[in-house]
Amino acid sequence: MPGEWGNLPRVQAQARQNISSMPDATQPDAPGHRRPQSVPVVRAPAAPGNWLLAHPAQQYALVFFSFVAASLLNLSLVDLIGYQAVALIYLLAVVVLALFLSRGPVIVGTALNALGWCYAFAPPRYSFHISSFYDKMMVVTYFAVALTISQLTTRLRAHREAVARTKLVAESERLGRTLLNSVSHELRTPIAAITSAAGELRASNALTPLQKKLTTEIETASTRLNRVVQSLLSAARLNSGQLRPKLDWCDIPELVRLALRDVGDLAAAHPLEVRIAPGLHLAKMDFVLMEQALANLVANAAMHTPPGTAIDIMARVEQHELMLQVADRGPGLPADQMERIFDSFHRVSGATPGGIGLGLAIVRGFVEAQGGRVSAVNRQGGGALFTIFMPARESPDIPEEHT
Amino acid sequence: MNNTETKNTCSALVIDDEPQIQRLLTITLESNGYRVATAGSGQEGLALAAQRRHDVIILDLGLPDLNGVLVLKHLRGWTQTPVVVLTVLDEEADKIEALDAGADDYVTKPFNSGELLARLRAALRRSDTGRLEEPAFKTGELVVDFASRRVTRGNQPVRLTATEYALLRLFIQHAGKVLTHRHILREIWGPEHEDDTQYLRVYMTRLREKLETNPELPVLFHTEPGVGYRFVEN
Numbered sequence: 001m002p003g004e005w006g007n008l009p010r011v012q013a014q015a016r017q018n019i020s021s022m023p024d025a026t027q028p029d030a031p032g033h034r035r036p037q038s039v040p041v042v043r044a045p046a047a048p049g050n051w052l053l054a055h056p057a058q059q060y061a062l063v064f065f066s067f068v069a070a071s072l073l074n075l076s077l078v079d080l081i082g083y084q085a086v087a088l089i090y091l092l093a094v095v096v097l098a099l100f101l102s103r104g105p106v107i108v109g110t111a112l113n114a115l116g117w118c119y120a121f122a123p124p125r126y127s128f129h130i131s132s133f134y135d136k137m138m139v140v141t142y143f144a145v146a147l148t149i150s151q152l153t154t155r156l157r158a159h160r161e162a163v164a165r166t167k168l169v170a171e172s173e174r175l176g177r178t179l180l181n182s183v184s185h186e187l188r189t190p191i192a193a194i195t196s197a198a199g200e201l202r203a204s205n206a207l208t209p210l211q212k213k214l215t216t217e218i219e220t221a222s223t224r225l226n227r228v229v230q231s232l233l234s235a236a237r238l239n240s241g242q243l244r245p246k247l248d249w250c251d252i253p254e255l256v257r258l259a260l261r262d263v264g265d266l267a268a269a270h271p272l273e274v275r276i277a278p279g280l281h282l283a284k285m286d287f288v289l290m291e292q293a294l295a296n297l298v299a300n301a302a303m304h305t306p307p308g309t310a311i312d313i314m315a316r317v318e319q320h321e322l323m324l325q326v327a328d329r330g331p332g333l334p335a336d337q338m339e340r341i342f343d344s345f346h347r348v349s350g351a352t353p354g355g356i357g358l359g360l361a362i363v364r365g366f367v368e369a370q371g372g373r374v375s376a377v378n379r380q381g382g383g384a385l386f387t388i389f390m391p392a393r394e395s396p397d398i399p400e401e402h403t
Numbered sequence: 404m405n406n407t408e409t410k411n412t413c414s415a416l417v418i419d420d421e422p423q424i425q426r427l428l429t430i431t432l433e434s435n436g437y438r439v440a441t442a443g444s445g446q447e448g449l450a451l452a453a454q455r456r457h458d459v460i461i462l463d464l465g466l467p468d469l470n471g472v473l474v475l476k477h478l479r480g481w482t483q484t485p486v487v488v489l490t491v492l493d494e495e496a497d498k499i500e501a502l503d504a505g506a507d508d509y510v511t512k513p514f515n516s517g518e519l520l521a522r523l524r525a526a527l528r529r530s531d532t533g534r535l536e537e538p539a540f541k542t543g544e545l546v547v548d549f550a551s552r553r554v555t556r557g558n559q560p561v562r563l564t565a566t567e568y569a570l571l572r573l574f575i576q577h578a579g580k581v582l583t584h585r586h587i588l589r590e591i592w593g594p595e596h597e598d599d600t601q602y603l604r605v606y607m608t609r610l611r612e613k614l615e616t617n618p619e620l621p622v623l624f625h626t627e628p629g630v631g632y633r634f635v636e637n
Contacts, residue, residue, distance in 0.1 A: 191512075
């Protein structure tokens, strides 16, 4: 794929740039979704659109200069065009300021210009007193026009900024997704090639017993490698906020059955016992994410407990919460590490080697993304108990039919 | 693994941009009696598909030039040749989109060749039978007599509700093919219930309880997580 892969470094650079310049408030931060520490959060620029002077002092200085300039211009023109027309030049100055500055400086400028006109131009000149009713009306109208325009331009600017920000977020999400898809493709294509080549070797029926054994080793290794890649990509998806859970009504017994199928040989050395509360069927969740979360818990239990010890998988509803539990009879969890057991790359000291310390972090990420939570405690009588809690909702009615 | 059923009879078109996957698919397919043509891009694939008739098309969804689903839509504009799509994990939305756009099946990378060949055989079998024109259907213990609307399992009559029967009929009509949740809900309950997955969950459980030998380990109605269901003949 020369085209796409040739472009990868460029896409990557763009993605990094865009993500780092993403405003703070736009980070996806759904309720219950803990923002992982690893997401780069860099202070956002004051606002997109750099024609806006950033510093307030600069803005006030500009207001003052424009007032002086308009006043000098007016003083030289007043004999030619009359004192009422110079008010329009002051107004023009304010309107131009409103296009570029934020509201505070514009209001100050409006007042400054009004005072300047009252003092230097409105009869009697060189006093703040205004004698004619029409001139008073003019001051009021001038204020109304200037403030209205400043209000309108502020709104327009806010709107433009919001649009620009939305675009920026969409763009950086798109780039993040492209990058993740590229990495995913690059990692999985060789694994697919290895798996498929090993499969063909095995199927060729021309292998010596030794070659057959070696082929099995290749297959086992590529399966394991695929699992690791799958974990890394899941974690990357979680960390980059690319996860979009699709909550649907799911059948709990089916979920448990498929999760155990995914675990497969990993738990072959353990008797598994499934206990699902009678009548418990439907729950609203993302089937694929929950299947993975539950499978990870069972695989974790199988990996860290001695062969032959039982693993229980339980599901029930208690106090408006659905609980999916995986309990083992292994050594249990060290008391000082309960909190950190769900952290990425955290490994309990003295734990069985194997695994990269992402399984439980993925469980928590997937569950919290769906609005649930997880817990780990030690069981009475020994062993660890992991629980996934999900808000239980009333199952919807299904119309009854007769045969 | 060599399959005499397809020996020297079928031609397959592989549309995938990865040369290594192309090579391996060619080896696998040729050693199983397929004639193979390969295309490295969506455009090339469409051109090859138009040039010559192929019995089955294997299409990678992640192509550099055209989105695989777009290729699929172009193809479905003029041909009903079975299409099996190659995807990677985590892409349920893509799988659903491809199936709704007319793909016959999907295989998730990394796949083993046995799985791919089985899917290809099923797709080929489907393309040459008008299943519902047969008066009856039989697989394992299950017999469905369409004329009399009678369903039996191991010679025992099974009583199905109208909806359950309609669901079963839909699955038999598309045996071996993945039906997406939306597709099934639209067909059986109507477009206004497209998102009411609870109906489907409940009825699939009932159907399994009535028709599977062991509902705990279903062999007829397979769940495709996050995508849909597949009815599998034994």
